[in-house]
Each structure stands twice: as C-alpha cells, then as structure tokens.
Amino acid sequence: MYSATKQVLARPFANMQPQSRQALGLLVLAAALLLFPFYHANDADIASMANAAAYVTLALGLNIVVGFAGLLDLGYAAFFAIGVYFYGVLTAYQVMPEWSGYWGPLAAMGLVEKINQGGPDLVHFTLSFWLALPAAALVTAAFGVLFGAPTLRLRGDYLAIVTLGFGEIVPIVFRNADSVTNGAAGLNGVASPTLFGFDFGVDATPYYYVGLFLVALLIYVSIRLRDGRVGRAWMAIREDETAASTMGVDLVKYKLLAFAIGAGFAGMTGVYYVAILQTATPDMFNFNVSAMLLVMVVLGGMGSVWGVVLGAFLLQIMQSWLLPDLNWALHGIGAAVGNDWLQTVDMVKTTQLIFGLILVFMMLFRREGLIPATRKTPPLDMQQQAAQVQRGGFVGMEKIGHWELRSGNALEVKDVTVKFGGLTALNKINIVVPEGGVVAVIGPNGSGKSTLFNVITGLVRADGGSILFQGAELLGLAPHTILEKGVARTFQNIRLFPNLTVLENVLIGQHARLKTGPIGAVLQSPAGKAEEKRARQWAVDIIGLFGNRLTPRLGQTVLGLSYANRRRVEIARALASQPKILLLDEPTAGMNPNETLELAEQIKSLHELGLTILLIEHKLDVVTRLAQNVIVLDHGEKIAEGPADVVRQDEEVLRAYLGRAGRDHVAAMAAKAAEAAAAEGPGHA
Ligand code: ADP
Numbered sequence: 001m002y003s004a005t006k007q008v009l010a011r012p013f014a015n016m017q018p019q020s021r022q023a024l025g026l027l028v029l030a031a032a033l034l035l036f037p038f039y040h041a042n043d044a045d046i047a048s049m050a051n052a053a054a055y056v057t058l059a060l061g062l063n064i065v066v067g068f069a070g071l072l073d074l075g076y077a078a079f080f081a082i083g084v085y086f087y088g089v090l091t092a093y094q095v096m097p098e099w100s101g102y103w104g105p106l107a108a109m110g111l112v113e114k115i116n117q118g119g120p121d122l123v124h125f126t127l128s129f130w131l132a133l134p135a136a137a138l139v140t141a142a143f144g145v146l147f148g149a150p151t152l153r154l155r156g157d158y159l160a161i162v163t164l165g166f167g168e169i170v171p172i173v174f175r176n177a178d179s180v181t182n183g184a185a186g187l188n189g190v191a192s193p194t195l196f197g198f199d200f201g202v203d204a205t206p207y208y209y210v211g212l213f214l215v216a217l218l219i220y221v222s223i224r225l226r227d228g229r230v231g232r233a234w235m236a237i238r239e240d241e242t243a244a245s246t247m248g249v250d251l252v253k254y255k256l257l258a259f260a261i262g263a264g265f266a267g268m269t270g271v272y273y274v275a276i277l278q279t280a281t282p283d284m285f286n287f288n289v290s291a292m293l294l295v296m297v298v299l300g301g302m303g304s305v306w307g308v309v310l311g312a313f314l315l316q317i318m319q320s321w322l323l324p325d326l327n328w329a330l331h332g333i334g335a336a337v338g339n340d341w342l343q344t345v346d347m348v349k350t351t352q353l354i355f356g357l358i359l360v361f362m363m364l365f366r367r368e369g370l371i372p373a374t375r376k377t378p379p380l381d382m383q384q385q386a387a388q389v390q391r392g393g394f395v396g397m398e399k400i401g402h403w404e405l406r407s408g409n410a411l412e413v414k415d416v417t418v419k420f421g422g423l424t425a426l427n428k429i430n431i432v433v434p435e436g437g438v439v440a441v442i443g444p445n446g447s448g449k450s451t452l453f454n455v456i457t458g459l460v461r462a463d464g465g466s467i468l469f470q471g472a473e474l475l476g477l478a479p480h481t482i483l484e485k486g487v488a489r490t491f492q493n494i495r496l497f498p499n500l501t502v503l504e505n506v507l508i509g510q511h512a513r514l515k516t517g518p519i520g521a522v523l524q525s526p527a528g529k530a531e532e533k534r535a536r537q538w539a540v541d542i543i544g545l546f547g548n549r550l551t552p553r554l555g556q557t558v559l560g561l562s563y564a565n566r567r568r569v570e571i572a573r574a575l576a577s578q579p580k581i582l583l584l585d586e587p588t589a590g591m592n593p594n595e596t597l598e599l600a601e602q603i604k605s606l607h608e609l610g611l612t613i614l615l616i617e618h619k620l621d622v623v624t625r626l627a628q629n630v631i632v633l634d635h636g637e638k639i640a641e642g643p644a645d646v647v648r649q650d651e652e653v654l655r656a657y658l659g660r661a662g663r664d665h666v667a668a669m670a671a672k673a674a675e676a677a678a679a680e681g682p683g684h685a
C-alpha cells in the first residue's frame with residue numbers, strides 16, 4: 001500500500017534529471033521557510049527558528065575548519081564571542097569617550113553620534129548592523145589568523161588543546177576588560193537593526209528573515225569553496241598533510257585560510273545573534289557552545305554542507321522547541337497522575353547528556369553523519385568489469401603533449417648527507433639525472449633510497465650538500481614550492497587522499513598550476529569557471545592514459561581501489577602537476593608480473609615523451625628495461641653506478657643484495673673450489 005502510494009507520487013518526478021529534482025526540492029524548501037512566519041505565526045517559535053539560523057551558520061563555519069580542513073577546533077565559540085562583542089561594544093552605551101572635533105568625520109559617516117547625558121559631550125558609537133556584518137567577518141577572520149598562526153604546526157590532540165585554551169581565554173578577557181565590555185554584567189542596550197527606517201525592535205520575524213538570508217549565503221559560500229581548488233586543498237590537508245604539501249598545497253596558507261573563513265562565519269553570526277538578544281555576557285561563550293557546535297557537525301556529517309545544516313537545525317530545535325514541549329507534556333501527565341517528579345522534571349537540563357549520547361551513537365553506528373560528505377560510488381560489478389577491454393601501454397598520449405627537450409642536467413645531488421640522530425641514512429651522495437633521462441636507484445631495504453626522495457622533495461632536512469634542479473637550489477625550500485618548480489613524486493607506501501575520489505585526487509595534483517582563490521570561487525568568475533573546466537578535462541585526460549583501468553572509476557573513493565589502481569592514481573596525480581621530473585618510489589611494488597610489465601611500458605612511454613624520471617625499483621628486470629644509469633645505495637653509501645647490466649655483475653652489489661650470509665656463503669664456496677683445485681694437484685690449475 002505504502003509503496004504503491006509512493007510510486008504514484010513519484011511518477012511525475014521519475015523522468016526529471018537529478019539536478020532539476022534537487023533544484024525543485026530546494027525551491028519547495030525555500031518557499032516553506034520563507035512563508036513560515038505566515039502559516040506559523042507564533043512569535044516564540046519564529047524566535048526559535050531565528051536562533052536556530054544562528055547555530056546553523058556557526059556550524060557551517062566550524063565545518064570549514066573541522067570538516068573541510070580537518071583541524072580540530074575546540075574553542076570555536078571564541079570567534080562567535082568576538083563577533084558579538086564587536087557589534088555590541090560599537091552600538092551599546094558602553095564605551096563613551098569624550099567628544100572632540102576629530103569625531104566629526106565619523107559622525108558624518110553615521111558611525112558615531114554626539115550625545116549628552118548631563119556633563120561633557122560624549123561619543124556614542126552607532127555602527128550600522130548591515131555594515132557590522134561584513135566588518136565583523138573581517139575582524140574575526142583576522143583573529144582567526146592570529147589564533148591559527150601559532151597552532152599551525154600542531155595536529156590532532158595538540159591543536160585541540162591549544163584551541164580549547166583560546167576558547168577559554170577570550171571570554172575571560174571580555175569579563176575582565178570592564179571598561180570596554182562592562183565585565184561579567186555584560187553588554188546592555190545593543191542596538192536593534194533598522195532597514196529603510198524600519199526598526200526591527202523585538203519582533204522575531206524580521207530577524208528570522210535575516211537569519212534565513214545568512215544561512216543561504218553561507219551555504220552558498222561553503223558549497224562554492226568546497227567544489228573548487230580551495231576546498232580540494234583543504235580536504236587534501238585533512239586526508240594527508242604530507243601528501244598535500246608534496247602535491248603543491250601550501251599548508252600554512254590553507255590552514256590559516258580555513259581558520260580565517262571559519263572565524264569570519266562566526267563573527268558575522270555574532271553580530272546577528274547579539275542584535276536579536278540585544279544583550280550579551282561573557283558566560284554565553286563557554287566550552288559548552290564549542291562542544292555543541294562540534295556535535296552538530298558530527299551529527300550532520302563532517303565536511304557535508306547540507307548535513308551540517310540539518311544537524312545544527314535538529315539539535316537547536318530539539319533544545320528550544322522539543323524539550324520544552326516535552327516538559328510541558330510531562331508536567332501535564334504528572335499533574336494528571338499526581339506524580340511530583342513528573343511535574344517538576346526539566347528535560348532541557350538533559351541537553352548535555354543527549355549530546356553525549358548522540359556523539360557516542362554516531363561514532364558507533366554512523367561515523368559519516370546523517371548526510372555523508374562523500375556519496376559512495378559502488379565498485380564495478382562483474383558484468384561491468386567483464387565489459388572492459390583491459391589495455392596496457394599508454395593511450396591518448398597525444399592529449400598530454402610532450403616535454404620540451406632541454407640539454408644539461410635536470411637534477412644534481414651533490415654530497416648530500418642526511419642523519420637521523422646517530423644513523424647516517426645518506427652519506428655524501430652524488431647523483432646526476434640528465435634532462436630527459438631515466439636514472440634508477442637500487443639497493444637493499446634501509447639503504448636510504450626513500451630518504452633520498454624525501455630530501456629532494458623537502459620532507460627531510462639535509463645535513464650537508466646541495467641539490468640543484470635545473471640549476472636552482474632545492475634544499476631549504478618547502479615541499480609545495482619544490483612541486484611548483486616541477487618536481488613531483490610518488491610514495492613507496494602509497495599516500496593518496498583516501499576519502500576523496502579518483503578524479504579529486506588527480507585534480508589536487510594540479511593545485512599549483514591553478515589560480516582560483518576563495519574570492520574567485522565564491523564569485524564564480526568566468527575565468528575561474530573556465531579554469532575549473534580545463535582542470536577537470538586535464539584530469540580526465542591524464543586518468544585516461546591508463547586505458548580502462550581508472551576511467552570507469554572516476555567517481556569512486558580511492559579507498560576502495562585495488563592496490564595496482566591506487567599506484568596508478570598516485571602516478572596520475574603526480575603527472576597532473578605537469579612535472580619536469582618524476583620521482584617514482586617503487587612504483588611496481590605489490591603488482592603482479594603482468595601489471596608490472598604494463599606499468600614499465602607506461603613509464604617508458606612517459607620517458608619517450610621527454611619526461612625526466614628518477615626511479616627507485618627493486619625489480620631488476622624493470623630497471624634493466626628502463627634505466628640508462630643505475631645507482632646502487634647500501635647503508636647510505638653509493639657503492640656502484642653504471643649501466644644496468646654492468647651494475648648487475650658488480651661484486652659489491654651482489655654482496656649488498658645477498659647480505660653478510662650471502663657473502664660468507666660465496667666465500668665458503670670459493671674456498672671449497674680452491675680446496676678442490678688444490679686436491680687435483682699441480683698441472684690442473
Ligand atoms: P629504503 O627506502 O632504501 O628502504 P629508507 O630511506 O626508507 O630506506 O631508510 C633509510 C634508513 O633511514 C633506515 O634505517 C630507516 O630506518 C631510517 N629512517 C628513514 N626515515 C627516518 C626518519 N624519519 N627518522 C628516523 N630514521 C629514519
């Protein structure tokens with residue numbers, strides 16, 4: 001019965017595009033919200049909704065910091081407080097310096113007025129609400145940078161503790177700065193907004209509409225940021241900081257940006273919130289507020305814009321609407337059955353408990369929240385897989401063009417030493433990679449190969465030496481700058497952005513080659529849109545190089561890919577950055593012989609297009625196939641260098657590979673042979 005009804009109801013929508021269906025849903029929702037005060041003319045409930053709007057915008061701001069960039073901020077309410085006090089102080093009768101002629105220009109702009117309360121003339125600040133919204137966003141954003149800067153190097157627990165501290169400090173400052181904030185007694189007489197001469201006063205409806213506008217605005221901003229270069233950079237940081245920086249994301253810049261924009265949302269909300277209340281005390285911004293906002297984000301879905309809106313709305317309505325109604329009902333029942341406890345119980349006091357329970361349940365049963373940020377694309381089924389022609393080699397290479405031929409050396413590693421405490425991982429290593437060449441580095445485990453890549457890409461510091469790339473020093477540069485110069489790498493233990501899709505991973509590889517910043521993303525400039533379109537096409541082209549391996553899986557999160565495919569995505573991501581040299585750290589590790597052969601061919605194709613390659617590889621047949629020059633490392637020393645077949649015969653190399661036992665074995669064999677020769681007697685030598 002139910003399903004039949006559902007079918008009938010769904011029929012008109014069945015043929016709609018998902019996008020138009022979404023648009024229709026949004027339209028209906030927007031209409032319902034816009035008309036809400038008309039069909040539900042209860043001032044208290046409209047006020048609850050206006051209040052909920054404030055929490056939705058706060059949660060959206062926190063979502064940028066925690067959900068997008070993955071920075072756990074436990075003191076987010078501090079920014080909210082700063083917004084509140086910014087508007088509060090600049091409109092309430094709190095700070096009133098003595099009037100002098102200097103204030104004249106500001107008075108002409110309507111920012112202050114001259115008042116007289118008996119005694120000398122005083123200045124009364126009269127900042128307009130509409131001006132205060134963007135101004136507070138800017139001011140709190142500046143505080144976001146201020147608080148963010150010292151905490152940037154921290155991650156996880158440490159960051160949480162420091163932000164917790166900031167969250168505590170800010171209200172204390174407001175409490176103690178009596179002369180400006182009226183201390184613990186709080187601000188009074190904060191001005192209500194006026195619009196075209198109409199004073200909002202204490203009627204909830206106009207605030208509700210302002211709240212609705214702010215929610216719509218900040219949803220829009222969140223989505224625009226999320227779906228472009230900036231959002232991808234944040235998510236890359238969230239997923240894997242190291243990989244993000246080696247793919248060109250400036251960690252400091254983008255973390256600060258997340259802090260600043262998140263804070264800006266809170267500052268704007270603060271203005272709105274205090275305009276409704278027309279009063280504020282420092283106690284309103286304690287840890288509970290930050291914690292509640294975090295629960296809203298977790299409930300809705302970290303990083304999910306609509307999820308966070310829903311989470312914040314549900315929890316706020318629960319507090320201001322459902323629980324009081326429940327009280328009322330329980331008290332009624334209590335009166336009817338004559339139970340004292342039921343008559344006096346206050347469910348609103350259980351809010352914290354409910355939050356705690358929600359958090360526990362979400363962690364146990366639905367970590368991704370009510371509306372998950374990434375919609376899972378299912379893996380291909382058997383039929384889909386069977387339908388694919390598996391192709392090796394590179395296809396569609398004409399699309400990626402070729403590298404210009406240069407002469408000389410691309411990379412020169414000179415006397416580079418890296419020490420980890422007492423361990424010398426690299427000792428005065430010299431390596432030269434000619435332009436357009438393929439050089440392989442081999443050596444037993446722990447010989448320093450990956451460390452060599454790490455020092456070239458700026459992940460570990462050198463204790464001496466120099467690394468020149470096309471003549472310019474790389475040592476001392478940050479990983480993202482090194483990528484910008486054209487050095488891209490893969491990792492031995494694949495470092496993709498696991499919860500992002502194949503396409504997103506490869507798009508992040510282009511970060512350094514794109515320009516759109518946060519403002520361009522929000523304003524959707526034609527140049528920005530065109531850039532994004534080109535970026536997506538380029539990503540699809542690069543992914544297409546691997547034949548049908550990745551193309552049908554563009555929308556899948558890389559978490560679900562096979563090992564070999566993850567390696568391919570990592571190479572595609574590096575290629576997307578348009579590198580001049582590609583550093584591959586054991587690219588075929590974990591691949592079967594067929595896949596290994598295929599990848600070797602693909603690497604060869606890249607080389608033929610003119611790409612310079614430095615390769616760490618264990619499989620000697622791959623090395624022989626690809627490399628013109630082979631460098632052998634052992635215990636941080638370069639023990640041999642030369643063409644692959646020559647190096648293969650080198651006694652010292654064999655010894656390094658076979659190890660001590662092998663060497664003893666070889667020695668024993670040699671001794672035996674000598675003995676046998678001696679026993680044969682002279683004349684047979
Ligand atoms: P390979 O890639 O040749 O197997 P690595 O370069 O990974 O070798 O490691 C070389 C040596 O340096 C090993 O002994 C390893 O334990 C050590 N090492 C590598 N990275 C670090 C680090 N970050 N801190 C301390 N020791 C390290």
Ligand code: MG
Binds near residue numbers: 449450451492
């Ligand atoms: Mg290694």
